Every structure is written in structure tokens, then in C-alpha cells.
Amino acid sequence: MGDSCLCRLSLLLLLQLPTWASTGQFRVIGPSEPIVAVLGGDAMLPCYVFPATNVRNMELRWFRTTLEESVFVYRNQRERKDEQMAEYAGRTSRKDEQMAEYAGRTSVDFLAHGEAAVNIHDIRVSDSGTYTCFFKTGSFFEEANLELKVAGVGSAPQVYIQGPEEDGVRVVCAASGWFPKPQVQWRDVSGKKILAFSEAHTQDAEELFSVEATLVVRDSSVGNVTCSILNPILGQERAAAIFIPEPFFPQASPWKPAFAVSLTVMGLLLFGAGCFLHREHSAKLQILQERKQKRLEKEEDKKTKEQALKEKDELQAELGQRKAAYLAAWRKAQLYADWRKEQFQARSVILDPGSAHASIDLSPGKTSLTWKDSSGSEIWSVLGLEGITSGRWYWEVRIRNGDHSEWTVGICREDVERTGWYIESLGKGFWVVRWGKHGYFTDGKCDTGFPVKQECCRVGVFLDYSEGDVSFYDMAEGSHIFSLPQASFSGTLFPYFSFKSGCGSLELPASLNNSSLEETLRPSGKGLISGSAVDDVAPGADFPLLSGSPEL
Known part of the structure; x- marks a missing residue:
């Protein structure tokens, strides 16, 4: 029956040859007899063009009733699975070799001879019916209809x-x-x-x-x-x-x-x-269900992993963009303490016993101290042992039980007055930030306080001597606390620490380790406190990725 069908097709093509040759177009030919497929098996739907034309660069489509009900789509020399009906997903493939047996050819490049076929696997009852193969080049297209009959032999009577x-x-x-x-x-x-x-x-x-x-x-x-x-x-x-x-x-x-x-x-x-x-039948059905479930779980896991990789790549790209923008203008940015540390040299501060108040107890290594509740009649203070005359430096101060006391950290000039009760202000040679029961303060004035959610247990002090810049950061949160107005330094500056009330302890770590970079990547403005800008430019005004707090 297959040979007679091919003979009739060949005779029809020969009769139509003058018309097609004159138009320079082609006709799409499909099998004249219905294609029979067995349930659970495979079915091949072959089509080819006449005259024989290379269809590799054409759009080839097999569909049911409309173009949107696509069973298989081939365009731009590859299969387009995104346009395929869900019920045929994973059940179709292009079978050139099988189509060659149907056409009686021995050539391997069947698309070059205008021949193509789609194989449908795991045939179902719903696959029975009419299909259309559609070939398109430019604005010209042709199509042919095929009929698929599905049959299955059941149990013995x-x-x-x-x-x-x-x-x-x-x-x-x-x-x-x-x-x-x-x-x-x-x-x-x-x-x-x-x-x-x-x-x-x-x-x-x-x-x-x-x-x-x-x-x-x-x-x-x-x-x-x-x-x-x-x-x-x-x-x-x-x-x-x-x-x-x-x-x-x-x-x-x-x-x-x-x-x-x-x-x-x-x-x-x-x-x-x-x-x-x-x-027996129930056992077979259960095995089939388990295989189907495993396949679905595997596909879901694959999608989840792909989505996770995509989100990771997007995060890394965003992180790279932010850091590049930060490094381009880090002086104006008040975010990301860990990135700022890359521009400064870490300093291990040793406390000077000769500058310490008598009520302050220093550790043997002179890197930590404790204090007890004072009478409030004087300020207890201590300086760092080594002074600073140039460069960019930062050090970290860790305060324990500081929320029950009043303390101050920063820098001061060598000749400041530190006896009795004195004012820690810019005019007196102090560049500090102070913690009290109402929050943070600076410049020795109560009206210069600014709100924070909670007291900071790790304060980072950043000093740029040549630029006259002093900034304070919450190193636990990686957020900006405050930046003092730009100053003009001369002479020697010393790390400064003082206490007015309460009791607690203070530690100056010998080694400063950067926390993970992801901890510093926070939404713009979260955990930031008002501070002054550098060169009278509001932080982040020209750099949206580095937005900071408004100027105090």
C-alpha cells in the first residue's frame, strides 16, 4: 500500500510540475493514507515539498486545528519548544532517518531535499485526529493535512x-x-x-x-x-x-x-x-505514576537551581556596580564601612597609661580598659600612646555595657585641656562622638544630638588627616553614624576616649577583620544617621547607588 501511495504522489507531482516551476514556489505533500499508531508507541508524521527545495532555513510547523496549537515548531534551524502545546512537551522529535525510509531515500541531509518528519512518542488516545504540516519561507507558505489513527489492543476476553x-x-x-x-x-x-x-x-x-x-x-x-x-x-x-x-x-x-x-x-x-x-494492573499504574512524579520533581529542581543561579548572578552584578561606583567617589559616599576600610590603613591603638585618669583600669596589654560609675564632677579620659601627623587611618572601639553609661570616642589635639570638667567640642580641639541617655551627640552640645535605633557596640573611627575628615561608623551593622565638618589639621592628633557616668569596659582589637561583603549590601538609607558631607556635596547626590543620609 505504501508503494502505490508513493506512485500516485509521484504522478500527481509530475502533472503539477509546469505550474510550480512557472511560479517559482513549492507545494507541501503529505501521505494520502491515514497513519496508524499503536497506544504507547511512536507515530511519524512526514511531509516534503515539491519541487525538492532546501527547507533548512524555512519555518516548519506541525499543528492540530490552529497555528497556536503547535505540536512541533522548527525555525531558525532549531526546535522552538516554547511555542509547543503542553501535552506534547517532551514527546516529539524530528526524525529525518525514519522519514527517509518512508520516502525511499538513502541521503542523510533530508532537509536539503525538502523532506522532514516529526515523531510523536508515547502515543495517547488524545493524539488521534487531523494534523497540518506547515512550511513557510518569507511571506509564502504552504501546508498539507495528515490523519493519525490511534489504536490499541486491550486485554484478552x-x-x-x-x-x-x-x-x-x-x-x-x-x-x-x-x-x-x-x-x-x-x-x-x-x-x-x-x-x-x-x-x-x-x-x-x-x-x-x-x-x-x-x-x-x-x-x-x-x-x-x-x-x-x-x-x-x-x-x-x-x-x-x-x-x-x-x-x-x-x-x-x-x-x-x-x-x-x-x-x-x-x-x-x-x-x-x-x-x-x-x-498486576494497579502495580503497573503505580510504577508509571512514580516515574512521572520523579520526572516532574527533577524538572522542578532544575528550574529552582536555574532561578537560584540567575538571582546569584544578578546579585553579584549589582554588587560589582555598587562597588565600582563607590570606588569612583568613595570620599563622598557614606555607605559600606568595609569598602571604606580598603582606602584606610588599619591602626592598632595602644593606650597611654600616663594620660589615663586615675579611676580607669588598663589591661596589661594596654588595649582595653574598665571604668566604674563616677560622681559626675569630672570627665575620665585616656589617649592613645602614639600620635598621628599624616595619612588615612581607622581603628575600631568595642564597648561593653555601654548603654548604661555615657562615653565618648574620637580624636583630639595633643595640647587639649583634660582636667576636671571640660567641654569636648571642635573649638577646644576635640573631634568626637558621644553616647548618652538621649542618643549620640557631637561638638559638646545637647542640641546637636541625632537619633539612632540603639547604642552601637562596635564604633569605627576613620581619620583622613590631609583632607581634614573624621567619620564614625557602626561596624556591626556596616552603617554610617556621623561625619564631622571638614577641618584643617596641624600638629599631632591622638585617639581619644572618655567617660562621664555609668560603668563598663572598652576594647581596642589588635587585628581588624573585614566582615562579609554581603552584610554591607543593604537598602539605601537603612541604618544611616545624619552627617555632614565632604566638599559641601550631599552624599549620593551624583551617585544613586551610594545614597547616604541628609546633612545634619
Whole structure:
């Protein structure tokens, strides 16, 4: 049948050759006979153009009713899965080699000869129907229709005696899992057809047919009866026979009890066989469901990993952009303490015992101190041992139990007055920030306080001697606390620490380790405190990625 179909197609193409050659276009040709596919198997849908034209750069599409119901799309020399119907996802492929067998060719590059075919895997009942293959180049396109017939052979028929019926015996034949609707035929031992008493068909959720046919046998001499189930598309049938003993017929049997016992035994045997078959079928269905679930979970895991990688790449790109912008104008930026530290030299501060108030206890290494509640009549202070006359430096101060006391950190000139009760202000040579019960203060004035959410336990002091810049950062949060107005330094400056009330301890770490870069990447403005800008430019005015707090 395939050879005659190809001959008719070839003759038709030869007759149409003058018309197509004159127009310079092509026709799309598909099989003239329906394509038959078996449930669970594969089906190939071939099409080719005439005259033979290279279709590698064309748009090739197989669809059901409309172009949007695409089964397979080939464009720009690759498959376009994003335009495919969901029910065909993962079930289609382009099969040039199989299509070559259909066309009788031996060449490998079938697209160059205008030939293409799509293979549909794991055939379902819903795949049955009409398909259209569509070939397009530029604004010109042609298409051809194909018909796919799906068929499946189900279970073998089960034939059993149901019981007496009027003057005969009722025999039942049942089968399931067939498509399309199967044909049932009864025959006697000589092969003669017997008309069925009744026949009922039902379809399950997968659209497969089950059939139950009954036959009333009234001739006690008939002996065997055979029930055959035929698939009308495939022409395949399955049959089963049953022997009806003569004593089973009411008019001929004096032993009705024997009939009842035999019927019961047969019923039990059939029930056991049915349970076994049902259990086997359920086990197969469960295995298929587990495979499907694993495939879906694998696809979901793949999507999740791809999304995580995408988000990671986006975060790294954003981080790179922010750091590049920061490094381009780090003096004007008041964000990201860890990035700012890269522009400064870490300083290990050693406390000067000679400058310490008598009530301050220094550790043996002179890198930490403790203080007790003072009377409030004087300020207790201590200086760093080594002075600073140039460069960019930063050091970190860690305060314990500082929220119950009043303390000050920063720098001061060498000649400042530090006896009794004095004012820690810019005019007196102090560049400091002070913590008290109302929050942070600077310049020795109560009206220069600014709000913060909580007291900072790790304060970073940043000193740029040549630029006259002093800034304070919350190193635990990586956020800006305050920047003092630009000054003009001369002479030697010393790290400065003082206490007015409460009790607690202070530590100057010998080594300063940067925290992770992600900890500094916070939304603009979060955890920032008002401060002055450098060169009278508001922080972040020209750099939106480095936005800071407004000027105090």
C-alpha cells in the first residue's frame, strides 16, 4: 500500500510540475493514507515539498486545528519548544532517518531535499485526529493535512458462565483497555457466528473502552462457544473459548445442585483471576505514576537551581556596580564601612597609661580598659600612646555595657585641656562622638544630638588627616553614624576616649577583620544617621547607588 501511495504522489507531482516551476514556489505533500499508531508507541508524521527545495532555513510547523496549537515548531534551524502545546512537551522529535525510509531515500541531509518528519512518542488516545504540516519561507507558505489513527489492543476476553437463563445458559464475555471501540463476535465450535444477547461499552478516564457481551445458549449440544474481540483499525483480535457441559442446561440437568456448586467454583476461580489481574494492573499504574512524579520533581529542581543561579548572578552584578561606583567617589559616599576600610590603613591603638585618669583600669596589654560609675564632677579620659601627623587611618572601639553609661570616642589635639570638667567640642580641639541617655551627640552640645535605633557596640573611627575628615561608623551593622565638618589639621592628633557616668569596659582589637561583603549590601538609607558631607556635596547626590543620609 505504501508503494502505490508513493506512485500516485509521484504522478500527481509530475502533472503539477509546469505550474510550480512557472511560479517559482513549492507545494507541501503529505501521505494520502491515514497513519496508524499503536497506544504507547511512536507515530511519524512526514511531509516534503515539491519541487525538492532546501527547507533548512524555512519555518516548519506541525499543528492540530490552529497555528497556536503547535505540536512541533522548527525555525531558525532549531526546535522552538516554547511555542509547543503542553501535552506534547517532551514527546516529539524530528526524525529525518525514519522519514527517509518512508520516502525511499538513502541521503542523510533530508532537509536539503525538502523532506522532514516529526515523531510523536508515547502515543495517547488524545493524539488521534487531523494534523497540518506547515512550511513557510518569507511571506509564502504552504501546508498539507495528515490523519493519525490511534489504536490499541486491550486485554484478552474473559468468558464465564453467569447462570441459567430461561431455557438456556447465560455466558458473559468481558475485556478492557481497547481503542477504538472494539467489535465482539460469538462463534460456535464450527465457526458459525452467533448473535449476542446484549453488548455494553464503557470508557475510562484514559478514554479506553471496556466491553461486556452476553450470550444465551439454548442448544445443549453446542459444546464450545468462542468470544473474539477485534480492533477495527489494526485488524487484530483476541479470543477465548468456554466449554458448556450439557448438564448445565436446565431442561437436561437433573443435578441442579451440581450445577450450582460448579458455577460457584468457577465464579470463585474467575474472581481470583480477576483480583490477580487487577493487582498486576494497579502495580503497573503505580510504577508509571512514580516515574512521572520523579520526572516532574527533577524538572522542578532544575528550574529552582536555574532561578537560584540567575538571582546569584544578578546579585553579584549589582554588587560589582555598587562597588565600582563607590570606588569612583568613595570620599563622598557614606555607605559600606568595609569598602571604606580598603582606602584606610588599619591602626592598632595602644593606650597611654600616663594620660589615663586615675579611676580607669588598663589591661596589661594596654588595649582595653574598665571604668566604674563616677560622681559626675569630672570627665575620665585616656589617649592613645602614639600620635598621628599624616595619612588615612581607622581603628575600631568595642564597648561593653555601654548603654548604661555615657562615653565618648574620637580624636583630639595633643595640647587639649583634660582636667576636671571640660567641654569636648571642635573649638577646644576635640573631634568626637558621644553616647548618652538621649542618643549620640557631637561638638559638646545637647542640641546637636541625632537619633539612632540603639547604642552601637562596635564604633569605627576613620581619620583622613590631609583632607581634614573624621567619620564614625557602626561596624556591626556596616552603617554610617556621623561625619564631622571638614577641618584643617596641624600638629599631632591622638585617639581619644572618655567617660562621664555609668560603668563598663572598652576594647581596642589588635587585628581588624573585614566582615562579609554581603552584610554591607543593604537598602539605601537603612541604618544611616545624619552627617555632614565632604566638599559641601550631599552624599549620593551624583551617585544613586551610594545614597547616604541628609546633612545634619
